[in-house]
Amino acid sequence: MRWLPYGPDAVLVECDSLGEMSAVRATVTAARLPDVVEVVPGARTVLVVGRPGTSALQQARKAVEAADLEHPPGADPREVELPVTYDGEDLRLVAETAGISVEEVVQLHTGAEYTVAFTGFAPGFAYLTGLPEPLRQSRLDTPRTRVPAGSVGLAGEFTGVYPRSSPGGWRLLGHTETVLFDPRAERPALLAPGDRVRFRSVR
Template sequence: MRWLPYGPHAALVECGSLSEMSAVRATVAAARLPDVVEIVPGARSVLVVARPGTGALQEARQAVEAADLAHPPSADPREVELVVHYEGEDLPLVAETAGISVEEVVRLHTSAEYTVAFTGFAPGFAYLTGLPEPLRQSRLDTPRTKVPAGSVGLAGEFTGVYPRSSPGGWRLLGHTETVLFDPRAERPALLAPGDRVRFRSAS
């Protein structure tokens, strides 16, 4: 793990793994340091932004160095259920690649509990961990130029939902009618790091 200056009021914590990143984010968040104004997780990094003129970055680092990152603090997470119509274009491909039936793909995807590790790519797009091993598959060889909003897909160790129409290379399992991002809402993004997510089949 490395702590790197990121401008005058922030530090970028480079982590060795996704799980280490999640533990660092949870530790800094649980410390509730009043002068830490933003925590931005990524796949292998955490950006910690401090109020200018304070010692919050050092306090955050001390909290992380004193923590047992193998057993990070657990907050009371929000739980979100997303209803999915499993009729995605790549559902047969995912089943074929995994060597299982389409019905088993749906069963595996809906039986797991997922955690929002970080957000990015597009406003409201959450990278969810917890994908069952048979469903951990590569991105499409050729990305689509347009993926409809609400599309539920998977790629690598992640599953997620496209919050708006955009290009994308994830394998599509289906779609949800839930709005993932509304810039006019008090909370624009439905999902945030640490939230727990479950998918439920509409049929």
């Protein structure tokens, strides 16, 4: 783990794994340090932003260094259920790659509980961990130039939902009508790091 200055009032924590990143994020968040104004996780990094003129960054580092990162502090996560119609263009491809039936793909995808590890790529796009092993598949060899908003896909160890129409190379399983990002809402992004997510088939 490396702690790198990121301007005068922030530090970028470089982690060795997604799990370590999640533990650092959970530890700093659980510490509820009054002068830490933002905690932004990435795939292998955590950006900690402190209030100018305070010792927030030093306090955050002390909290992490004193923590048992193998057993990070628990929380009371929000739970979100997303109804999905499993009619994606790549549903059969995912089944063939996994060596299972389409029905089993749906059962696996809906049977798991996912955690929002971090957000990025587009406003409201959440990278969800907890994808069952047979569904962990590579991105498409040729990305699509347009993926419709609400598309539910998977790539590597992640699954997620495209909050708006955009290019993308994830394998598409289906779609949801749930709005993932609304800039006019009090909470624009539906999903935030630490949230728990389940998918429910409505087909």
